[in-house]
Amino acid sequence: MEKIITIGREFGSGGREIGLRLAEKLGIPFYDKELITKAASDGGLSPNIVKEYEESRISGLSVIHAGRNLIAHYQQPLTDQVFLAQSKVIRSLAEKGPCVIVGRCADYVLQGKSINIFVHAELQARIERKSSMDIGVVTGKLEQHILDIDKKRKKYYEYYTDFKWGEMAHFHLCIDTTHVDMDGCANAVFHYATNFR
Amino acid sequence: MEKIITIGREFGSGGREIGLRLAEKLGIPFYDKELITKAASDGGLSPNIVKEYEESRISGLSVIHAGRNLIAHYQQPLTDQVFLAQSKVIRSLAEKGPCVIVGRCADYVLQGKSINIFVHAELQARIERKSSMDIGVVTGKLEQHILDIDKKRKKYYEYYTDFKWGEMAHFHLCIDTTHVDMDGCANAVFHYATNFR
Numbered sequence: 001m002e003k004i005i006t007i008g009r010e011f012g013s014g015g016r017e018i019g020l021r022l023a024e025k026l027g028i029p030f031y032d033k034e035l036i037t038k039a040a041s042d043g044g045l046s047p048n049i050v051k052e053y054e055e056s057r058i059s060g061l062s063v064i065h066a067g068r069n070l071i072a073h074y075q076q077p078l079t080d081q082v083f084l085a086q087s088k089v090i091r092s093l094a095e096k097g098p099c100v101i102v103g104r105c106a107d108y109v110l111q112g113k114s115i116n117i118f119v120h121a122e123l124q125a126r127i128e129r130k131s132s133m134d135i136g137v138v139t140g141k142l143e144q145h146i147l148d149i150d151k152k153r154k155k156y157y158e159y160y161t162d163f164k165w166g167e168m169a170h171f172h173l174c175i176d177t178t179h180v181d182m183d184g185c186a187n188a189v190f191h192y193a194t195n196f197r
Numbered sequence: 198m199e200k201i202i203t204i205g206r207e208f209g210s211g212g213r214e215i216g217l218r219l220a221e222k223l224g225i226p227f228y229d230k231e232l233i234t235k236a237a238s239d240g241g242l243s244p245n246i247v248k249e250y251e252e253s254r255i256s257g258l259s260v261i262h263a264g265r266n267l268i269a270h271y272q273q274p275l276t277d278q279v280f281l282a283q284s285k286v287i288r289s290l291a292e293k294g295p296c297v298i299v300g301r302c303a304d305y306v307l308q309g310k311s312i313n314i315f316v317h318a319e320l321q322a323r324i325e326r327k328s329s330m331d332i333g334v335v336t337g338k339l340e341q342h343i344l345d346i347d348k349k350r351k352k353y354y355e356y357y358t359d360f361k362w363g364e365m366a367h368f369h370l371c372i373d374t375t376h377v378d379m380d381g382c383a384n385a386v387f388h389y390a391t392n393f394r
Contacts, residue, residue: 184392195381
């Protein structure tokens with residue numbers, strides 16, 4: 001099997017960084033924000049619209065009160081267009097050869113054709129991790145910020161897939177980064193992925 | 198942190214074998230059935246009683262219809278005695294030093310003092326794995342046998358702990374053995390565990 005690796009992750013768990021290190025160790029491309037840009041240009045959507053509607057931006061109201069098929073007409077086509085454009089890019093990248101793709105329901109889009117990793121950590125560890133970065137959120141509001149983003153990722157994932165977000169059975173490897181540094185985690189995933197048949 | 202590693206597992210996923218290889222790689226003791234024997238002698242319970250009431254033997258009826266506090270008096274004391282005796286042994290083994298412990302809610306018993314691994318696999322892979330062993334069940338009945346044992350393990354775990362069986366958030370590493378051989382899995386866990394702080 002070609003080693004296409006997808007990474008789902010809780011916000012602040014270090015999933016993106018593990019993906020990056022893993023791609024370096026394996027000598028294969030890594031896709032994250034580049035993917036959005038590519039989706040935007042390939043799908044003929046303006047980068048601003050993609051940014052507005054990508055992954056964590058799906059409105060809570062539209063999902064909770066309207067449901068999948070009842071979302072107000074002015075909003076649904078854009079979120080779906082962005083998702084479809086990104087899915088098309090993900091499939092096209094996967095066909096080109098081994099790579100690491102972070103987020104964007106790539107595990108679902110590539111069902112059966114990828115090694116699917118989920119990265120998570122205890123809330124306190126994620127707060128500390130994000131505190132040490134400059135992400136433009138004051139420390140006192142970080143916890144709520146993290147919970148909000150996870151809530152949106154979960155909604156987005158469960159809106160576009162048939163799976164529950166972060167449910168073990170849908171992932172080949174679920175790794176908690178609370179007590180293991182990024183390199184230790186990337187090494188564990190590396191040993192798993194290189195033995196995957 | 199002392200490297201106490203607990204392993205929860207779906208039946209037929211190879212969790213016991215991974216635990217054994219991991220213990221060898223780390224050069225630390227491995228506890229599985231020995232634990233039951235030790236619990237039996239330490240707790241003053243006869244080995245036959247322990248065998249009858251250990252892990253997967255808790256009665257479905259007693260849990261479903263009676264609930265934790267209402268289990269018929271003649272049964273509850275024995276299952277609880279076995280669980281308490283095993284928990285005592287688990288804590289005592291963990292105090293002695295690094296080791297690998299398979300099953301028996303050890304992750305819950307040692308809360309916060311262990312690295313908790315959960316091993317799972319797709320059903321078909323587990324059927325094939327058990328088919329290749331002689332476990333005294335005819336091939337046509339293996340699927341039901343596997344599902345029955347998992348159901349009992351789940352009931353036992355959820356009866357004695359506050360957690361859901363196999364829920365990612367309660368484990369540091371969840372590993373699917375469907376596409377990776379035992380040594381590849383043990384290697385991945387080894388790299389994770391040796392970097393655990």
